[in-house]
Amino acid sequence: xxxxxxxGLVAFTTSKVIxxxxxxxxxYLAIGxxxxxxxxxxAFKLGIDYLHPFGHRGFTHSIVFAVLWSISLAFxxxxxxxLIFAIVLFLSTLSHGLLDAxxxxxxxxxxxxxxxxxRYFFPFREIKVSPIGIEKFFSExxxxxxxxxxxxIGIPCLLILIxxxxxxxxxxxxx
Numbered sequence: 001x002x003x004x005x006x007x008g009l010v011a012f013t014t015s016k017v018i019x020x021x022x023x024x025x026x027x028y029l030a031i032g033x034x035x036x037x038x039x040x041x042x043a044f045k046l047g048i049d050y051l052h053p054f055g056h057r058g059f060t061h062s063i064v065f066a067v068l069w070s071i072s073l074a075f076x077x078x079x080x081x082x083l084i085f086a087i088v089l090f091l092s093t094l095s096h097g098l099l100d101a102x103x104x105x106x107x108x109x110x111x112x113x114x115x116x117x118x119r120y121f122f123p124f125r126e127i128k129v130s131p132i133g134i135e136k137f138f139s140e141x142x143x144x145x146x147x148x149x150x151x152x153i154g155i156p157c158l159l160i161l162i163x164x165x166x167x168x169x170x171x172x173x174x175x
């Protein structure tokens with residue numbers, strides 16, 4: 001998996017690009033939604049196998065989960081902007097599995113669970129897989145993860161945000 005920092009940064013960027021009103025609630029929900037799928041690591045403590053549909057990188061990393069989660073939150077919190085909330089939250093939640101499918105480790109992502117349990121990676125797998133557990137993160141491995149995410153997530157997100165800011169200031173960005 002990518003770290004919570006990488007997942008959060010993609011959700012932050014997604015929210016800022018799509019939501020021109022910069023709703024703080026939506027921003028926080030997007031960041032939380034991008035991190036949420038990794039709650040499935042609790043499956044290890046419950047004795048659920050990694051490749052089980054409810055195992056790590058299973059249902060909570062699927063497209064169906066992203067749809068259900070984003071629609072639920074949009075209806076609970078979206079008020080008059082349900083569609084914007086749903087789009088930002090869907091993309092933020094889905095981005096978790098997309099980033100994990102670009103990591104150097106694990107057993108793939110179950111994008112199509114519950115319809116089929118196959119696990120997938122993308123051909124590009126340059127993001128260093130993050131260790132599971134806080135104590136392992138504060139190690140050379142964790143430093144390598146952060147450097148990898150800076151290169152493959154942080155810099156692209158920064159470029160997107162700078163470009164968007166320039167476009168908004170010049171008036172060429174659709175509001």
